[in-house]
Amino acid sequence: MLHFILRRLSLLALTLLGISLLIFGILQLLPGDAATQILGAWSERSGKTHEYLRAALGLDRAWYEQYFGWLWGVLQGDLGRSLAMDAPITPILMERLGYSLRLAVPALILAVIISLVLGVVAAMRPNGLVDHAITVLTLGGVSVPAFVSGAILILVFAAWLGWFPSTASLTPGEGFLYWAKMLALPVATLTVEALAHITRITRSSMIEVLKTPYVRTARLKGLPVRVVLFKHALRNAMLPTVTVIAFNIGWMLGGVVVVEQVFSYPGLGSLVLFAIEQRDVPLLQASMFFVAAGYCVANLLADIAYALLDPRIRY
Amino acid sequence: MATHSAGPAAPHAAGERRVTPPRRIPTTLVLGGVIVGVFVVLAVIGPHITPYGFDKFHFSSRLAGPSAEFWLGTDRYGRDIFSRVIAGARLTLIMAASGTFIGVVAGVLIGLVSGYLGGWIDEVLMRLTDITMSFPSLLLALLVVAVLGANEVNAVISIGLVFTPRVARVVRSATLGVRHIQFVEAAEVRGESNPYVIFREILPNVWPPIIVETCIRMSYAVLLVVSLSYLGLGAQPPAPDWGLMISKERAFIASAPWVVLAPAAAIVALVVGVNLLGDGMREWLSARKTSDE
DSSP: OHHHHHHHHHHHHHHHHHHHHHHHHHHHTSSSOHHHHHHGGGGGTOHHHHHHHHHHHTTTSOHHHHHHHHHHHHHTTOOOEETTTTEEHHHHHHHHHHHHHHHHHHHHHHHHHHHHHHHHHHHHSTTSHHHHHHHHHHHHHHHSOHHHHHHHHIIIIIIISOOSOSSOOOOTTOOHHHHHHHHHHHHHHHHHHHHHHHHHHHHHHHHHHHTSHHHHHHHHTTOOHHHIIIIIIHHHHHHHHHHHHHHHHHHHHHHHHHHHHHTTOOSHHHHHHHHHHHTOHHHHHHHHHHHHHHHHHHHHHHHHHHHHHOTTOOO | OHHHHTSTTOOOOGGGTTTSOOOSOOHHHHHHHHHHHHHHHHHHHHHHHOSSOTTOOOGGGTTOOSOSSSTTOBOTTOOBHHHHHHHHHHHHHHHHHHHHHHHHHHHHHHHHHHHHHOHHHHHHHHHHHHHHHTSOHHHHHHHHHHHHOSSHHHHHHHHHHHHHHHHHHHHHHHHHHHTTSHHHHHHHHTTOOHHHIIIIIIGGGSHHHHHHHHHHHHHHHHHHHHHHHHTTSSSOTTSOOHHHHHHHHGGGTTTOTHHHHHHHHHHHHHHHHHHHHHHHHHHHHHHHHHHHO
16 A cells, blocks of 8 residues: 555656646746836836846746756755735745645535435435436536536525625635635535536446345345445445536636636636736746646545445555 | 437436436437527527627616616626627637647546556656646636736636646546457567557547546536636636626626626526536437447
């Protein structure tokens, strides 16, 4: 097990290196550099200033010097300096990460619980009425983009019923109830996003597992249905589900960008959009790398969970 | 189509379907085909049947509710929403289809080459796909559009780029499945060139997974197109893009819900249609395969 985890960790390091190179490479294609960006309209006329600024920002170095300089900083926890905000990026990212996690973690937990139950219930009687109803629901779930479900939730629960606010603008230092109220609609939107995929895969793997002899043995032994379903069958049916949950983290990260935009929520996603709008290259580079790294780590955790759940698996 | 439904075994109770592999066309495929077909027709003839131009202002009836004059109401400039939603079908379909096309063509090429040649080429190509796939798809698309600039063409390019590694993976594993079957080896022994073996021997035998994957990609493409426009990184105003319409008009959702609901319904209908088409296609192709054997 330890050997397996170490191997996966070194693979992760290599992947992260590749990702950082890819982001750096793509951003090199941007017309104009940070110095042009800072000087704005003046950059045309201020030849000397432009050169000084480039030197001060370290932009006159060869690309590999810039890249390794950046990488060295990242290893020390320094992600560079934002041009648009004129502040170090690392603390900003950490703050935004906290906000995004408050959105994503409850949504993921809710989605996993609800979809495991739905998946098991649907698999109990394949092609039954309940199963068809759940299939239609999940098909709807994968077909509705987050900004549409978010808009509908806002229309019903904010505009018509007035239960929740339509934007999640935050004031720090408020209690749990305040947070719950602010986060209810964004979390619900994100949960719906993730729900459908997990339900679908749980259903189909559960149907397979329920056909196996050991499940029948457990039933014939006289164990109650609930115990057989949730203790015996679900553990094996969970295997593909774990992979899909990890995939969903990636899908949710995309969903987070959209959901944060819908509810004007100050998380990582809106930071990425801000960086794009402002053409803030260092911020874009750092936040993109940060998100992709988080995704890779989530995948790694899923692989480890997979190996823990299924002792037959050793890569 | 008539020959299929004429068989005596055509009607089945839902529960029995799995026992006898159906040779008829699955309902999902028909339903999805009809929905997508309607959108394709709208995309082709749309501009000729809409009551108003999609960018025509009617200042005297801004944010007007649905009426005989404006079937789905108007937006804040008094533009007819019905006309805009119909006009948007063409834009959305063309963008989604071209993005899918780029991704599938590039992915099929990479997958075939990688799976057939193997060796270091395979290793390099697969590590590259690993790295691109370790980005969440929407974020990679955002990064590409951020660099190239926000417009329709770049949104399409970014979607193609996001899809390429995913399609390549599927095609590569399908290629590995047929790579050592005798007809391939016979062609190799005959001394056929690599391109000949790849395109004339392997490609015809990996069509089913490519078609299914194309359908799946198409539904993601529609979602990506409207999401990018919603984020302001796809089509630009005054284009009648559904995602753009929702993002620009969402401030009026409380007083004039139709400004958001009409394009939202169009998006959901199209994606449901493409998903049904994909599901049905998968069912049909796998059923055909089992009944051939």
